[in-house]
Amino acid sequence: MGGYSYSELGAIFAMQGFSGISLFSVLLLMALGLAIIFGQMGVINMAHGEFMAVGAYTTYLMSSVTESFFPAFLPFYFVFSIVLAFLVAGAMGYLAEYVLIRHLYSRPLDTLLATWGLSLIMQQSFRSLFGAREVSPTLPDWLMGAYPVTDLIDIPINGLFVLALTIAVTLGVFYLMFKSSWGLQVRATTQNRSMSGAVGINTKKIDRYTFALGCGIAGIAGAAFTTIASTGPTTGTLYIVDTFMVVVFGGAASLFGTIASAFSIAQAQSILEFFISGSMAKVLTLLVLVVILMFKPEGLFASKVRR
Amino acid sequence: MSAYSCVPPKCSTDQLTRQTTRLLPSIFSKLFTLPIALVLAAQVSLASAAEVNTTGLAVTDNDVTVGILHSLTGTMAISETGAQQAEKLAIKQINDMGGILGRQIKIIQEDGASDWPTFAEKSRKLLVQDKVAAVFGAWTSASRKAILPVFEKENGLLYYPTFYEGLEQSKNVIYTGQEATQQILDGLNWVAKEKKAKTFYLIGSDYIWPRTSMKIARKHIEKVLGGKVVGEEYKPLGDTQFGSVINKIRLRKPDVIYAAVVGGSNVAWFKQLKAAGITSKKQTLLTISVTEDEVLGIGGENLDGFYSIMKYFQSLDNANNKDFVAAFKQMWGEDSVIGDVTQAAYLGPWLWKAAVEKAGSFDIDKVVAASQSGDIELTTAPEGYVKLDPNHHLWSKARVGQWKKDGQATVVYESELIQPDPFPEGYQ
Numbered sequence: 059m060g061g062y063s064y065s066e067l068g069a070i071f072a073m074q075g076f077s078g079i080s081l082f083s084v085l086l087l088m089a090l091g092l093a094i095i096f097g098q099m100g101v102i103n104m105a106h107g108e109f110m111a112v113g114a115y116t117t118y119l120m121s122s123v124t125e126s127f128f129p130a131f132l133p134f135y136f137v138f139s140i141v142l143a144f145l146v147a148g149a150m151g152y153l154a155e156y157v158l159i160r161h162l163y164s165r166p167l168d169t170l171l172a173t174w175g176l177s178l179i180m181q182q183s184f185r186s187l188f189g190a191r192e193v194s195p196t197l198p199d200w201l202m203g204a205y206p207v208t209d210l211i212d213i214p215i216n217g218l219f220v221l222a223l224t225i226a227v228t229l230g231v232f233y234l235m236f237k238s239s240w241g242l243q244v245r246a247t248t249q250n251r252s253m254s255g256a257v258g259i260n261t262k263k264i265d266r267y268t269f270a271l272g273c274g275i276a277g278i279a280g281a282a283f284t285t286i287a288s289t290g291p292t293t294g295t296l297y298i299v300d301t302f303m304v305v306v307f308g309g310a311a312s313l314f315g316t317i318a319s320a321f322s323i324a325q326a327q328s329i330l331e332f333f334i335s336g337s338m339a340k341v342l343t344l345l346v347l348v349v350i351l352m353f354k355p356e357g358l359f360a361s362k363v364r365r
Numbered sequence: 366m367s368a369y370s371c372v373p374p375k376c377s378t379d380q381l382t383r384q385t386t387r388l389l390p391s392i393f394s395k396l397f398t399l400p401i402a403l404v405l406a407a408q409v410s411l412a413s414a415a416e417v418n419t420t421g422l423a424v425t426d427n428d429v430t431v432g433i434l435h436s437l438t439g440t441m442a443i444s445e446t447g448a449q450q451a452e453k454l455a456i457k458q459i460n461d462m463g464g465i466l467g468r469q470i471k472i473i474q475e476d477g478a479s480d481w482p483t484f485a486e487k488s489r490k491l492l493v494q495d496k497v498a499a500v501f502g503a504w505t506s507a508s509r510k511a512i513l514p515v516f517e518k519e520n521g522l523l524y525y526p527t528f529y530e531g532l533e534q535s536k537n538v539i540y541t542g543q544e545a546t547q548q549i550l551d552g553l554n555w556v557a558k559e560k561k562a563k564t565f566y567l568i569g570s571d572y573i574w575p576r577t578s579m580k581i582a583r584k585h586i587e588k589v590l591g592g593k594v595v596g597e598e599y600k601p602l603g604d605t606q607f608g609s610v611i612n613k614i615r616l617r618k619p620d621v622i623y624a625a626v627v628g629g630s631n632v633a634w635f636k637q638l639k640a641a642g643i644t645s646k647k648q649t650l651l652t653i654s655v656t657e658d659e660v661l662g663i664g665g666e667n668l669d670g671f672y673s674i675m676k677y678f679q680s681l682d683n684a685n686n687k688d689f690v691a692a693f694k695q696m697w698g699e700d701s702v703i704g705d706v707t708q709a710a711y712l713g714p715w716l717w718k719a720a721v722e723k724a725g726s727f728d729i730d731k732v733v734a735a736s737q738s739g740d741i742e743l744t745t746a747p748e749g750y751v752k753l754d755p756n757h758h759l760w761s762k763a764r765v766g767q768w769k770k771d772g773q774a775t776v777v778y779e780s781e782l783i784q785p786d787p788f789p790e791g792y793q
Contacts, residue, residue: 070616077608084606190442192629192662202667204642214640287605288632288662292440296603331609336600337571
């Protein structure tokens with residue numbers, strides 16, 4: 059890297075660091091919902107990516123409606139659409155649990171097949187409703203700019219926004235899981251389902267809300283993603299692999315593990331990518347991941363769940 | 366020159382006008398259009414299926430069957446939707462004019478599902494089982510490479526609509542998009558001349574087309590333009606994280622970013638460029654993979670001021686194109702947009718019609734021979750005049766469009782007609 063002044067190198071490192079953090083927040087936002095559902099319920103939700111797409115399409119619809127009917131509202135609608143994305147995706151998750159998942163709790167591997175089928179059904183529904191082409195909501199101008207820290211450093215505002223959103227959602231999940239009485243019930247159910255039932259916890263209800271929460275967070279992730287990418291019927295399948303990677307590497311049941319895993323994968327990817335090409339960086343990251351998993355099959359943080 | 370060489374709605378009038386001018390003063394020609402058309406139609410319909418089709422294709426006395434093979438599902442559906450819409454529009458217009466050799470065109474549509482083995486299987490079904498007289502389809506180079514052996518073995522005829530890397534020519538394929546010299550090289554020449562560009566940063570998606578295109582571009586930049594490639598990068602298909610690449614671009618400060626990112630990745634790429642403060646005010650960017658279709662997803666505001674090199678833009682200001690755009694929107698909705706490949710796909714059925722009528726037969730070998738005659742031209746193509754070269758590619762113009770906020774482009778450069786050269790010297 060000869061030939062660059064210290065200030066240039068400093069600026070590059072600052073921006074490179076930010077791009078790693080920004081990838082981290084994206085990965086974490088995707089993986090959080092999946093980790094909750096898998097960690098707490100043992101359900102492998104293959105339709106997670108499609109619930110993300112639900113959130114993204116909700117944002118797109120909001121944007122279209124706002125543009126057509128309330129153009130003055132355009133700078134602010136995005137914040138509301140995040141809430142709406144959470145509610146819509148959560149409600150659909152609630153429904154999916156009621157119709158499909160609850161019949162399969164005794165057969166965890168079958169949930170994989172069932173949710174995979176669900177994901178195909180949802181993809182086809184997106185195609186019928188919104189068409190095969192990718193769509194992208196009109197984003198407010200304030201979200202698409204860059205914040206110039208110095209002459210050399212520009213920090214993307216959408217990156218900052220997703221980062222802030224991720225922190226808020228993560229804190230919210232931690233509060234729900236570890237500080238609220240509902241979280242206590244969830245954890246109790248996870249550890250010993252029949253005992254929890256015996257002491258009067260409505261485990262069916264707990265399961266349903268846990269699943270809805272996980273899907274709702276996927277919806278938030280979908281809304282956030284519209285700031286950096288587009289949405290098509292198969293968008294979900296693009297993200298699902300990365301998401302599973304984060305969850306498995308982190309140790310499936312552990313929320314701390316999910317965070318640590320998202321952070322290390324994002325930083326490794328981002329640093330590698332700066333020195334070698336994008337595709338090779340991904341290959342190398344995956345290779346390192348496989349090697350670590352060979353020695354630590356439970357992931358970074360082994361779960362302490364009684365089976 | 367073939368007499369049957371035009372595109373409606375102007376068609377019947379223009380075509381027959383051109384024919385009759387040889388016999389009559391042009392001022393009277395329009396009066397004679399109708400009777401002559403009737404006479405022609407009567408003559409044509411006399412030929413029975415056995416005479417115009419000696420090889421057992423799906424041709425009867427009343428109709429002829431063709432195949433459309435595009436991805437209706439999977440990741441490529443986004444792009445290929447427009448192409449198959451354009452092909453159906455062309456076929457409908459041809460049918461409305463009376464069809465080909467007096468026969469109505471029937472369509473069998475198959476879904477390649479963005480999966481190359483599926484493409485191969487479906488093309489075999491279309492050729493062997495359905496015995497279609499021609500197939501319009503495929504998009505990615507990967508899908509074309511997958512079906513090529515099938516078309517060559519079964520002696521089918523494929524009209525392939527996408528701009529591509531060149532270095533290919535098959536007896537069984539008519540390429541209606543641009544090859545490398547008509548797009549890649551011309552675009553680089555333009556940017557070197559107009560923007561005084563010396564340093565280039567190449568970025569593309571990671572598969573055959575971007576990689577081969579960039580190989581050709583690098584040779585041209587280094588050997589012909591005397592410039593320098595300061596970075597070359599490939600991202601996995603569908604990737605949405607361009608932060609590190611953008612930082613590298615900042616570090617290297619290229620005069621031009623030369624891009625071949627495809628599909629949905631484009632949206633992430635341009636949104637993140639804008640968010641990182643790299644806009645057309647500071648940076649020249651020329652892409653070979655963004656058409657109106659992609660802009661629909663990317664959003665015009667994220668592309669504002671950047672350049673694409675294509676042969677066609679929806680905004681082209683000529684009468685043929687106005688008719689085409691109006692007919693397309695009438696059939697597929699006011700909101701539909703038309704990109705470069707959509708227009709190239711639209712030319713397929715018309716070129717086939719011209720070749721069949723010149724050959725007087727549906728037989729593949731005769732149609733191919735007619736196509737190679739150098740006589741097949743379309744004077745009323747939306748992109749302007751095109752001519753089919755004996756090497757199976759079209760003579761066409763390269764155009765640079767500058768994108769505007771509304772998702773349409775302003776054409777800022779237009780080349781002369783470029784003769785196709787799929788195997789350019791020194792680039793293989």
